[in-house]
Amino acid sequence: MNTKTIAVLTSGGDAPGMNAAVRAVTRTGISSGMRVMGVRRGYNGLLNRDVFEMNLRSVSDIINDGGTALFTARSPEFNTPEGVKEAADNCRDMGIEGVVVIGGDGSFRGARDLTKAGIPCVCVPGTIDNDIASTEYTIGFDTAMNTAVEMVDRLRDTTESHDRCSVVEVMGRRCGDLALQTGIAVGATSILVPEVPFDFQRDIIDRMMFTQKTGKKHFIIVVAEGVGGVDKLAKDIEAKTGIETRATVLGHVQRGGSPTLRDRVVGTVMGYYAADLLYRGKGNRVVVMHDGKITDVDLNEALNMTRTFDKQLYDIAHRVSI
Numbered sequence: 021m022n023t024k025t026i027a028v029l030t031s032g033g034d035a036p037g038m039n040a041a042v043r044a045v046t047r048t049g050i051s052s053g054m055r056v057m058g059v060r061r062g063y064n065g066l067l068n069r070d071v072f073e074m075n076l077r078s079v080s081d082i083i084n085d086g087g088t089a090l091f092t093a094r095s096p097e098f099n100t101p102e103g104v105k106e107a108a109d110n111c112r113d114m115g116i117e118g119v120v121v122i123g124g125d126g127s128f129r130g131a132r133d134l135t136k137a138g139i140p141c142v143c144v145p146g147t148i149d150n151d152i153a154s155t156e157y158t159i160g161f162d163t164a165m166n167t168a169v170e171m172v173d174r175l176r177d178t179t180e181s182h183d184r185c186s187v188v189e190v191m192g193r194r195c196g197d198l199a200l201q202t203g204i205a206v207g208a209t210s211i212l213v214p215e216v217p218f219d220f221q222r223d224i225i226d227r228m229m230f231t232q233k234t235g236k237k238h239f240i241i242v243v244a245e246g247v248g249g250v251d252k253l254a255k256d257i258e259a260k261t262g263i264e265t266r267a268t269v270l271g272h273v274q275r276g277g278s279p280t281l282r283d284r285v286v287g288t289v290m291g292y293y294a295a296d297l298l299y300r301g302k303g304n305r306v307v308v309m310h311d312g313k314i315t316d317v318d319l320n321e322a323l324n325m326t327r328t329f330d331k332q333l334y335d336i337a338h339r340v341s342i
Contacts (some may be wrong), residue, residue, distance in 0.1 A: 021089055023165040024053075024054055024055065024115075024117060025053070025054060025055040025056075025057065025117050025118075025120065025295045026045075026049055026054055026055070026056055026057070026116065026118045026145070026295065026298045026299075027047045027056070027057040027058070027059050027062075027066075027071065027111070027116045027118070027119045028042055028046065028056065028057070028059065028074075028076055028119070029058075029059035029062050029063070029065060029120070029121060029122070030042065030061060030062060030091070030092045030122045030123060030146065031062035031091060031092055031093075031095075031122070031123035031126075031130065031211060032062070032094070032124045032127045032146075032147065032279065033092070033123075033147060033148070033275065034086075034087045034088050034092050034093060034275055035146045035148050035158070035159055035160025035161075035163075035275065036086040036087075036148075036163035036164070036275070036276070036277060036279035036280070036283050037146065037158050037159035037160050037161075037163065037277070037279040037280075037283030037284060037286065037287035038087070038088040038146045038159060038160070038287065039079075039082040039085050039086075039087070039088060039089050039287070040083045040159075040279065040283065040284045040285075040286075040287030040288045040291065041122050041144050041146065041159060041287040041288070041291035041294075042058075042082070042088065042089060042090055042122065042142060042209070042291065043078060043079040043082055043083050043288070043291065044287065044289070044290070044291025044292045044295070045048045045120045045281060045290045045292075045294055045295045046058070046063045046074045046076075046078060046079045046142075046289065046295075047076060047292040047293075048295035048296060048299075049069060049108065049295045049298075050075065050076060050247065051073075052295070052299045054295075054298075054299060055115075056073070056074045056295075057071050057072065057073055057116055058071065058072050058074045058076065058078065058090055058329075059071050059075075059090065059113070059114070059119075060072075060090055060091050060092045061090075061092060061093040061128055062091075062092050062095055062127070063093075063095040063098035063103075063107060064093045064095045064097075064098070065090075065105055066107040066110055066111060066119075067097060067098060067107055067110065067286040067325070068101060069110055069114065071116075076183070076267055081131070082278070082280075083284055083288075084278050084284075085278065086163070086275075086277045086278055086279060087275075088122075088277045088323055091276040093138070093264050093282065094243045095130075097170070098130060101274070101336065104130075104133045104134060104136075104137050105137060107134060107137075107139075108134060108137035108138055108139050109293070111134075111151045112134045112138070113280045114140070115176065115253040115300065116139065116270065117139070117140070117298075118139065118141065118142070118303055119131070119134065119140075119141045119142075120141070120144060120291070120294045120295060120298065121134075121138060121141050121142070121143045121144070122143075122144040122145075122146045122159075122291075123143075123144075123145075123146055123147070124145070124146070124147035124149070124151070124158075125151070125152060125154060125323070126322060127143070127324065128143045128152075128306065128319065128322065129312065131143050132304070132319050132320065132323065135303055135304045137318065137338045138306060139318070140298065140303020141303055142294040142297045142298055142302070142303060142304075142305050142306070142307065142316075143161060143294075143305070143306040143307065143319060143322075144159070144287075144291060144294050144306075144307050145157075145158040145306070145307070145308065146158060146159040146160055146163055146287075147159075147160060147194070147195070148160040148164035148191060148192060148196065148198065148274060148275060149161070149162075149192050149194070149195045149198060150164065150195060150197040151180035151192070151195035151197070151327060152310050152318050152322075152327070153322070153325035153326055153328075154306055154321075154322035154323075154325050155306070155308035155309050155310070156305075156308075156309050156310060156311075157276075157286060157309040158304060159283055159287045160192060160275075161197070161198070161277070161283075161285055162279075162280045162283050162286075163277060163280045163283045164198060164240075164274045164275065165198060165201050165202055165205070165279075166280055167270075167273065167274050167276075167277050168190050168202040168274055169202055169205045171188075171270050171273065171274075172186075172188055172202065172206040172242070172342045173246075174177060174216060175188065175215045175240075175268060176206065176238070176240060177284060178181040178191055178238075178289055179239075179266075180238045180254040181257050182238075182264065183237045183263070183264070184238055184239075184240055184263065184264045184265065184266060185205045185238070185239040185240075185241065185254075185257055185258070185261070185263050185264070185266075185267070185270070186238075186239070186240050186241070186265070186266055186267075186269050187239065187241045187243060187246075187250045187253050187254045187264040187265060187267045188242050188243065188250075188267075188269075188270065189243045189244075189250045189267070189269045189270065190202055190242060190243070190245065190270055190274065190275050191244075191245050191275075192213075192214075192244040192245050192246055193214075193272075194214060194246055195213075195214070195246070195327065195329075196211075196213025196214050196215050196216070196217075196242075196246070196247075196329065197329075197330075198244065198274075199211055199212070199213050199242050199244035199247075200204055200213055200245065200267065200330070200334055200337060201333075202242055203240075203242035203303075203337060203341070204333070204336075204340075204341075205260065206240055206242065207223075207240065207341060208230055208240045208241060208242040208341055209227055209231060209236075209239045209240060209241060209341055209342075210223055210224045210227055210228075210241045210242070210341070211241075211242050211243075211334070211337055211338075211341070212241070212242070212243045212244060213244045213246075213248045213312065213329070213334070214246035214247055214249065214331075215329040215331075215334075216331070216334060218247075218309070220256065222301075224253075224257060225257070225260050225261060226262070226342065227341075228257075228261060229261070230342065231342055232330075233342075236337065239263070239276065241253070241257070241271065242253050245246075250267040250268075250269060251267045252265060252329075253267070254267035256276065257263055258309050264281070271302040271317075284336035285313075286309070288306045289308075289314050290314060293314050294307050297316060299335075302316075304318065304319045304320040305317065305318065305319055305321070306318075306319050308322070313324055326338060
């Protein structure tokens with residue numbers, strides 16, 4: 021039986037392109053003859069009944085906006101059996117028969133629990149870290165990379181002017197994809213990621229000394245958030261080499277900004293796909309990208325998958341950044 025009323029929410033950390041997905045869910049649902057409800061502030065909105073009916077104009081002019089028009093929040097209360105039951109009961113009371121959840125792994129686990137409580141959910145991966153095992157791409161990753169590259173390019177101007185070394189921390193607690201691809205794009209001398217152990221002397225100092233002998237006078241070291249310790253790392257580099265070294269943490273600037281073309285397009289296609297799944301009565305699914313194509317996988321299977329790191333790309337970066 022086709023779902024007649026669906027809801028859409030964004031949960032966890034915001035990511036550029038979420039609005040494209042919200043827009044696509046809304047317009048696909050309405051054009052399919054369904055009612056679409058917007059839920060404000062993630063799962064908190066289901067608990068607080070902060071829900072409103074959306075129309076075609078509710079999502080006008082949001083595709084170019086960063087952040088999320090539906091807002092987002094963490095919800096400790098929802099992460100309890102009582103909270104899940106209350107959210108499911110509220111959905112039934114409001115006539116909501118399925119929910120599109122846009123977010124990361126934590127949001128997906130909430131969607132699994134809500135599905136088990138009788139409200140079918142379809143998940144859309146939205147996180148700048150690109151750390152969801154079931155998909156090769158998450159909405160927001162491309163924009164975050166481009167933002168990080170722009171910031172490091174600006175930083176390079178002053179680094180080069182003073183013959184300095186800049187140690188730059190980018191986001192990514194468990195996943196080094198953002199650091200790896202940003203590091204390649206800015207020509208970093210060293211790239212440190214959580215997936216690959218590093219040796220301070222071999223992977224940083226020796227590389228700096230080698231490139232210095234070939235005429236290089238300024239250096240960029242890109243470090244994933246999950247590696248951490250950039251302030252100490254900068255002090256250790258300066259003590260070891262005598263090169264003035266500064267640490268810079270890019271922080272949440274990477275989450276913001278107008279989404280790139282890729283995030284707008286991928287967000288749109290994934291949002292369309294999610295709404296169509298619920299229209300066809302299918303829940304407990306995750307919309308994913310495999311081999312550049314949008315498809316879907318079972319939510320339980322997705323949460324049990326192990327993410328793989330692109331070691332070949334890391335090795336290429338190591339070879340060319342000298």
